[in-house]
Amino acid sequence: MIQTWTLNHQLTWLPQTESRPGELTDEGDQWMERRPTGNARVVCTCGYSTDLVDRSALPSNDDLREHHNPRI
C-alpha cells in the first residue's frame, strides 16, 4: 500500500541586523561593525511566516512548533 506524502516543516529564525564601516585600525584596515536591531522574523518551508517584529512580539516557541495546527 502506497502511503501519502506529508508536508515537512522546517522553521528558520531570521534576526534582522544592521552594519556600518568601523574606524580604521592602526594598520589602516577597516572592518564592518554589525549588530542586531532587535527585530526578527520566523519562516517555515510550508510557507508560514511571521511579520518582522520585535523579538519579544514573536509567538512562543511552543506556538511556533505548532504553527500548522488549526488551533493557532
Ligand SMILES: [Zn+2]
Ligand atoms: Zn510549517
